[in-house]
Amino acid sequence: MQIVENKDKFREALLSWYLREKRDLPWRNTSNPYYIWVSEIMLQQTRVDTVIPYYERFIARFPTMESLVEADESDLLKMWEGLGYYSRVRNLQSGVKEVVENYGSEVPASRKEISELKGIGPYTAGAILSIAFGLPEHAVDGNVMRVISRLLLIDDDIAIPRTKRIFENVIMDLIDQEDPSSFNQGLMELGATICTPKPKCLLCPVREFCLAFNEGRQEEFPVKTKKVKMKVVPVASFAMRNEKNEWLLRKRSEKGLLANLWEFPMIELASLQTPKELARVECDIELTELLSFKHVFSHLTWDLTCYTGLIQGDHKIPDGYHFFSNKEVEELPKPVPVLKIWDEVKQQLTGNDGK
Template sequence: MQIIKKKDEFRASLLSWYHREKRDLPWRNTSNPYYIWVSEVMLQQTRVDTVIPYYERFIENFPTMETLATANENDLLKMWEGLGYYSRARNLQAGVREVVENYGGEVPATRKEISTLKGVGPYTAGAVLSIAYGVPEHAVDGNVMRVMSRLLLIEDDIAIPRTKKIFEVVVMDLIDKEDPSSFNQGLMELGATICTPKPKCLLCPVRDFCNAFHEGRQEELPVKTKKTKMKVIPVASFAVHNAHGEWLLRQRPSKGLLAGLWEFPMIELVDDKTLPEKVHEQFGVELQGLTDILTFKHIFSHITWEMTSYLARMTGTDSIPQGFQFFTPEEVESLPKPVPVLKIWEEIKRGRID
């Protein structure tokens, strides 16, 4: 690992560029620690362009920590619908409840206290502290590790959790004590727009300070070992309706994958049985008029579903499978649904299905 010799010049170059070129994002127009907390949770593993409408809708519906703390979980999940990683929403609500109950509705302003809150890790803690309160604390995410690995020729594997400590130390050494908010956001912005996996070095405001650029090694860094091969599971989902135009759904368990969200009947295709055989075996019903809807992949952090979906009818002679209910289209709209179900439902609503 090398060093940056002219730290003041580096900070000045980064901050000047950030103030001149930063994107106009809604969470950058506030110093409210709750709003910044919400934005940082949403931005984890989600693109900025995707987050903006979710953030604005979320803040409109839960404008204070008290409104979120007392919100019904179904309403919370509906606001989060489509963002994925729904445990983030539940953890955010749990953390906000702790603030309301234990801190009088004031988000703690020290790393020690804020880090005790549910769902608040080192990055989120540093982001809220530096951006909302102006506390010089590190906020190291993937973008920042990519930037710093190139600037300082850090060759440690960023896929190993303990490596993050190295980056936290170097950021604390470089951070601008007068404006830590802009410094941290500047590093994040640089990683998101310039120092990307395929870096745009000719546009970089701190290129003169970059050891990897001077050695022509910028595309070698950061070092990151590949993940083990993801498990792929073939899955079939059935949008089942009855003679009254109602749709069959059930709520997933309160723990585990997509916890608490509503889904159509779904089966894993792990043997050679026909679809009607598997449906009857698992749900005890006979489906009629099977029609293709969509085929697509849905990628989780650890598995991929290869989804096939079908439209089907259920006769009045079959009993409703255990755990399922029929819902009107208006009721289906109001239920919080995971992305695969949303895709199927949107296709049905577009009227492409007979």
Template sequence: MNSYTDDFSILNFQRDLVDWYKMNQRDLPWRADQDPYKVWVSEIMLQQTRVDTVIPYFNRFLSLFPTLEALAEADEEKVLKAWEGLGYYSRVRNLQTAVKEVAEQYGGRVPDTPEEISKLKGVGPYTAGAILSIAYGVPEPAVDGNVMRVLSRILLIEEDIGKAKSRTLFEKAVRELISKEDPSSFNQALMELGALICTPKSPACLTCPVHEHCRAFEQGRQRELPVKEKKTKVRHVDIAALILWREDGKYLIHKRPKEGLLANLWEFPNVPVKKRGQSEIEDLKVFLEAEWGISAEIGDHISNLDHVFSHLKWDIQLFEGRCIYEIGDKDDLKWVTFEEMEAYPFPVSHQKIIKLAKEVAVL
């Protein structure tokens, strides 16, 4: 055959892993029941996001949108507001799109087959397997970063887990290993083990419930795995941003485009700066005039701030300015008070600006 599970004691491994999980699993809010909608929401939130970060978001989200129907009918602005600060905002817009699809096409019942569930927006191979196994007990692999790390050690798999292709290899391994009696516990156990014991830097092998099955541990090579190539540095982008105010105590905010970075979130007026130096104020004025028909008197430089994303870094020079003249109304522009601002979803980068704007306003 020549598979990674040749000469591997599958049944004993399953037993040791699942027994440990049942005794040691964390008490997490999405484990209270197996409601497919809640499992779904939790899985989307947990993508690339820590459990501790997700817990309060999950509880708030479920109190705001307790059912699939409630989320399907909700205003997108409210949904984004509930996601504010969690990051990867397309996750929740895709989730709402998918939930509407389920409400309309499946009578509100989350599909329970790989073929159907995988068609839903935002449901990739991992999430499909997670929902199917956890909510429905279907023995499908749910291969995330934890699973690849854990199995790379246990089975001594030296494939680069950074490559998209290697995921299918791990899925193949899981199909051979997974407990048919309790796929839910098996999949979650693998992830729980990765989160609590088989951690990236210094795995706690001595307390690991399955170290007797671990080929890397046997050879003392657990710290060499998984193999993962390093990423390149993030790109720096210079931006000039503006706290633009009016005599009536309102500030100008702008809704970002429906695609791309921070899609549909709100922000303060800003422009990319071509050459760092003295042109920032002019860049802002030209932009306001040309794009929105606004003329402004730009005043003090407030401060410099930076914000790091996964793939780039904003270096923001923040100014303050007074609106002199404006024409017409636009859907993506709003003049609001600080109080009204609280209803709008802002990315963290612009939450920092709000904070500074409030301090400046006091003066």
């Protein structure tokens, strides 16, 4: 049984399953377009379980668009701390500011106008329009492309941006006109919980319509070319404290990677000399290795090793660096790799002295 011949039955099967089985997520209990906007931005490149507490804290702190517009960047980054991809929250604030100033705090309900807002692409626009306003607009993300590619045996490469148009056209042909919100969310939910990279086909409510399932080819879809091998950069970080038990950190540049977030001294390793040798020769500081891990960005990976050490006496502190107490470090907005280092530091301090 194919979708193209049984659109009504397909919609009925998908919607009845979604309304019966959907997860209870906080952003599904509102039609406020601002709240849905926040949730969609948070959900980009982040797992649902991770987003829930962030979303609830964020909405509690910035319950209106006006409160978000007035927020200080440091406060904003602190609320986003740990979610990564910090340009998302900066763009969110900019886009919301446009709505407050140009649309009287009313999120526009047309694809043309909403797509002109900072940080809103085709998927986010469609999600807000269909979920908040009940408009039959496509909202095609990776989950939806995986579902539709299997249902219709679409073998176009989803790594090519123009391929998304094919899926958008399919959705506009299939979408339920009476409940586009549940239809779009049903496809997303199906892709997130059942039609996963390793599909659970026996649990699928629409498998009778799935051409890939009928041919036993579901794991061949979607077709996606492999990414170019990511650049790996060896990095050393230094969690250094002075004799007052204050920690040395600096604020990163206003532009570029992890802009305006705070970090321990950090260097990219371009020579064979080890960080411990550098510190001993240049600063007369003995270092102890704290932890090693990899942190993956969208375009590169940090192969990061962190060291800890005590700065004794009167060492000259480089420009831009400052000492902070434990409490002050807690309050600074920090990127994910620095959070990981700081958590390890705190565990060691607790283990060593119980403080």
